[in-house]
Amino acid sequence: MVKKVAIVGAGPCGVLLAHYLLQREDKYQVDIFDFRSDPRIIAFAKTRTFPITLSERGMSALRQISGLEAAVKAISLVVKGGVFHESNGKVRVINRKYPLWSLDRTNLVITLLTELTRKFAENRVNIYFNYQCTKVDFVNQQITFKTPDSATEVDFNYDLLIGADGSRSVVRESFFNTDNFECEQQYTPNDYKSIFLPTPNPQLGWQKGKVHSWRQDDGTTILLVYQLDASMSGVVLFPHDKNSITELTTQAAVRDYFQHNFPEIGQIMPDAEAEEFAKRTAARVLTIRCDRYHQNDSVLLMGDAAHAVSPSLGQGCNAALEDVLIFQQILDEYHDNLALALAQFTIRRQADAHALVELSNYGVPTSRKLFLELLLRNSLSKFLHPIWPRFFLPSLFELTAENKLSYSAIFDLYQDWIAKVKRVIGNG
Numbered sequence: 176m177v178k179k180v181a182i183v184g185a186g187p188c189g190v191l192l193a194h195y196l197l198q199r200e201d202k203y204q205v206d207i208f209d210f211r212s213d214p215r216i217i218a219f220a221k222t223r224t225f226p227i228t229l230s231e232r233g234m235s236a237l238r239q240i241s242g243l244e245a246a247v248k249a250i251s252l253v254v255k256g257g258v259f260h261e262s263n264g265k266v267r268v269i270n271r272k273y274p275l276w277s278l279d280r281t282n283l284v285i286t287l288l289t290e291l292t293r294k295f296a297e298n299r300v301n302i303y304f305n306y307q308c309t310k311v312d313f314v315n316q317q318i319t320f321k322t323p324d325s326a327t328e329v330d331f332n333y334d335l336l337i338g339a340d341g342s343r344s345v346v347r348e349s350f351f352n353t354d355n356f357e358c359e360q361q362y363t364p365n366d367y368k369s370i371f372l373p374t375p376n377p378q379l380g381w382q383k384g385k386v387h388s389w390r391q392d393d394g395t396t397i398l399l400v401y402q403l404d405a406s407m408s409g410v411v412l413f414p415h416d417k418n419s420i421t422e423l424t425t426q427a428a429v430r431d432y433f434q435h436n437f438p439e440i441g442q443i444m445p446d447a448e449a450e451e452f453a454k455r456t457a458a459r460v461l462t463i464r465c466d467r468y469h470q471n472d473s474v475l476l477m478g479d480a481a482h483a484v485s486p487s488l489g490q491g492c493n494a495a496l497e498d499v500l501i502f503q504q505i506l507d508e509y510h511d512n513l514a515l516a517l518a519q520f521t522i523r524r525q526a527d528a529h530a531l532v533e534l535s536n537y538g539v540p541t542s543r544k545l546f547l548e549l550l551l552r553n554s555l556s557k558f559l560h561p562i563w564p565r566f567f568l569p570s571l572f573e574l575t576a577e578n579k580l581s582y583s584a585i586f587d588l589y590q591d592w593i594a595k596v597k598r599v600i601g602n603g
């Protein structure tokens with residue numbers, strides 16, 4: 176019998192999962208719901224989008240669906256390393272062995288949606304935008320949505336419900352009504368604001384295929400990457416408790432701040448962006464650590480809903496896409512027996528998801544001194560790893576980006592470093 180799947184959340188994870196399920200012969204019929212508008216029709220506010228980088232881990236999940244990897248690469252720029260801009264004007268260049276693909280998160284979703292509706296007919300997939308999930312009834316297998324044009328709420332029944340509704344998941348909230356569910360939710364110390372800049376003057380010499388970063392002693396960090404049209408966009412990450420960025424409420428204050436603290440950025444920021452930046456709301460980032468992702472044979476949490484992490488390692492979306500690939504492998508192994516497959520997902524994914532939270536929270540420290548130590552150790556590891564294998568480790572950025580080792584295997588390698596970072600910041 177065809178199973179009716181409801182996916183809450185048309186983010187990268189939810190839409191990629193729809194591709195995978197619909198490829199499994201005619202076993203599944205899929206409904207996707209998202210509380211936002213259709214990004215293919217209504218442009219997202221700039222507060223809600225930001226560039227992300229995908230590595231081999233995420234790309235390998237896209238590759239399994241014919242045409243997806245090429246479509247995503249066509250809207251991405253290749254990034255091979257980073258440039259750290261020091262306050263004295265000097266730069267420190269880090270080259271990566273393997274490329275990353277940089278693209279806008281919303282453009283990734285648009286591409287996944289376009290390919291989905293091109294491939295599958297409406298009798299197999301329906302996408303409902305402006306549908307906000309408000310309630311889930313696990314017993315009667317029913318979800319409730321609020322829609323903008325209806326005074327009443329709308330109910331849908333499902334055989335399988337996927338909570339791919341991001342770090343503030345409503346589906347995950349409903350797990351608290353079940354027995355023995357534990358989930359730790361924590362804000363990361365840094366908030367962020369998106370930033371959008373025009374093409375920088377070529378005389379600045381900023382290389383295209385690199386992530387450019389600037390860091391202040393108080394931990395405020397700017398990450399910028401070139402976009403396809405040669406403009407630059409990125410994020411400003413700043414400590415929540417210092418509020419230096421949220422206090423900038425006028426164009427003049429923004430101008431002043433950047434010219435004083437990040438003069439290279441200040442000189443290319445147009446007035447219009449300074450004005451917009453002042454108005455853009457700062458966002459908080461949650462990390463999520465759950466002890467279970469499934470409920471019986473009918474509900475599963477995936478992506479950020481299951482294991483949101485800090486953006487420090489650029490792995491949240493890669494991990495969300497990897498979830499889909501792993502779930503597909505489990506469905507193959509268990510011949511679509513959902514009772515077994517859902518429980519297996521928790522068993523296989525939990526250790527990795529918890530490891531990724533630790534690696535993202537502590538692997539890349541905000542303290543400038545520790546950060547430089549990490550870079551130094553990583554750059555010397557090529558020569559010194561064979562002699563001091565636990566001290567000089569292969570680059571954390573490279574290990575997580577590749578998919579040769581699971582996140583828990585990487586955590587095993589890095590546990591001494593993480594213990595040190597926790598000790599220094601007084602957290603362990």
Ligand SMILES: Cc1cc2nc3c(=O)[nH]c(=O)nc-3n(C[C@H](O)[C@H](O)[C@H](O)COP(=O)(O)OP(=O)(O)OC[C@H]3O[C@@H](n4cnc5c(N)ncnc54)[C@H](O)[C@@H]3O)c2cc1C
Nearest residue numbers: 184186187188210227228308340341478479489491492493
């Ligand atoms: C500043 C920043 C930089 C990042 N950089 C990177 C990076 O370089 N590389 C990387 O891999 N990851 C990065 N990430 C993480 C990445 O963005 C997320 O991990 C990824 O988007 C998770 O995908 P998802 O589909 O699970 O959830 P989301 O992208 O959060 O999508 C969830 C969807 O669910 C919808 N939704 C939520 N609640 C409801 C509801 N009640 N009803 C209906 N719909 C709902 C939302 O509208 C959304 O469309 C970054 C994150 C941030 C904040």
